Structures are given as structure tokens and as C-alpha cells.
Amino acid sequence: MKFTIPTEEDIKYLNEELTKKNAQERLVWAAKTFTPGIAVSSSFQTQSVPLLHLVSQSCPEMPVIFIDTGFHFPETLAFRDMLKEKFHLNIHIIHPTITKEQLILDYGTELYRRDPDLCCYINKIEPMQRATAQYQVLVAGVRHDQTKHRNALRVIERRFSGPVRIHPIIDWSENDILQYITEHNLPAHPLTAQGYTSIGCAPCTQPTSRETTDKRAGRWTGKEKTECGLQIDFDKKQIGAGE
């Protein structure tokens, strides 16, 4: 099919329709409408499991993009490989353009501590932009209850640049995730049992304190940062990295 970027008017109409559907119906519609111009991105944490399971049930051929920043927990990579086998996922692993050694030579050690936005740009955003350049639509497993920014997202969103986003589980709660995992007897990321309620790169992820209800409180703890930039319109100029 020839893809035409939807207008804001189209997006409004589609959101009215898609809001009435459940997650699986949204995914089936998206796969049917946009294949082969559609992929799904995943960080392979416990929260990712229901969407990956729905993909395996509804559209198993859909490419699943995983950005291997080089900073993931070994448990995440093992969990990814286990889910690939279990769900027969069509995973595409994408790496940053520079090695970790080159990153240190160019920017010094612990860039993630000194300038996490630049580190995320080099290791996550640029690889994702490169990986998705061939797709018109990208499916993501974000939810309203995760961050203030995500709370404002709709089922389908246009971006200033890059693919149109589709969020099949945008209106799910944490309980919906847990209920789906229980009902379908699905596995959890091994670090979840150790108190990690949201899991990204190892240097920027801690177990979540028992005193908070914010499941993402263990991400970039002590910093203003709450998003790596994959879910917002974020480019190199905005983070002062120059061109």
C-alpha cells in the first residue's frame, strides 16, 4: 500500500475509532493497514511482555526493534533471547555507530553520568532513528500511567519527524499488565523480583524505593530526566550536541 502521512484531522478521527478498540484489535488493525511499513520497538522488560505476546499472537512477522546500547544488564539480553525463542519473535538488534571504547575516547568515561541526554542520543536515539528510517509506523508499549509526558499521548500520534506512533496499550494500568502476565502465564524479567520496576541501561537503573509509587523512580535517579528521548520529539540540536 502507498503510505500517506495522516493529517491531524485523520489522526483525530482514527483516535476516536481506536479508543473504542482493545489492545489486540488496535494491533491487528495497525498490522493489516501498514505492513510492511510497520515495526514495534521493545526494551524487553517485564512491562514489555504483554505487547510482545500480543505481537506473537496477532502479527508474528512484525519486526521487533531492540536497541542494544551496550549498557544493558546481562539479564535483559538473556530475557530478550528467551522471549525470542518462546514467542518466535522477528527481532532486529541495532547497535550505536560507535563502540563503547570509541565512546570513551571521544567523550571520556561515564558520559551517562555527566551528560545522559547526549549519551542517550548517541546510544539510543540515533540508532532508533536509523533503524526506523525504513518504516512509516512504529508501535510502542508506552502507557498513560508511566510519566507526565506519556499521560498526554493518544493511541495514534504523529511526530515532527520519524514514523507515526501507535500505542496499543496506552490506556492499560500497571494492574492490567500484571493481570495479563498472570492470565497467560508469562515470564517476568529476572530483575523484577529484586525490586527493579522499570529497567533500562544498567548505569541509569536502580531498584525502586519502597517509599514511592512511581514505578519509574529507579530510572536516572537524582536527575530531572525521565525519558531517554525515544518517546518524545528529541533531536541532536535540542540537547546541544551540535551537528
Ligand code: SF4
Ligand atoms: S539510559 Fe543511561 S547508559 Fe543508557 S544510553 Fe541513556 S544515559 Fe546512556
